[in-house]
Amino acid sequence: MTAVTDPVAAAERGQTRIADRVVAKIAAQAAKEAVGERPKDASVPRATVTVHRDTARVRVSLDLAYPCDIGRQCGAVRRRVTERVGTLAGMQVPEVAVQVERLHPSGAGTAPEGSIR
Known part of the structure; x- marks a missing residue:
């Protein structure tokens, strides 16, 4: 193994983008x-970033099952995206x-497709 005699400082090596x-x-x-878990007909979440x-600013578009606590779900998405990125x-x-x-009806008590409640 050869020792490096002229190490380059981290600031001079460049950066990863x-x-x-x-x-x-x-x-x-x-x-x-x-x-x-998402409803069968829900689309996959999409994200755009700047x-x-x-620093990354993120916009996420998604579908949710309903009924649900929409605010709690959105908060969980914000926390998870912030942590993972x-x-x-x-x-x-x-x-x-x-x-x-979109909100997709899920579980018992939902109207059949095409019907009006």
Whole structure:
């Protein structure tokens, strides 16, 4: 093994840049994990991000089963996205906007498809 005689300081070696689409995939997967089981006809959560240096602003669009505590579900998504993007991408996430696209009836007591309550 050869010893390095002229080590380069960390600041001079450069930096790693994580592509926005990678951060978006991490955020979408984190949202999926936070929501848990989805109705059969629900779409997969989607995320868009804006990255500036080591900060990511995230927008997540998803469907939820209903009835549910929508505020609690959105809060869980925000927490999970913030934690996973921070851990996996090393970025701060000061903003996670959650947009609920559709609510899907689930469980007993739901009307058959095509009927009006």
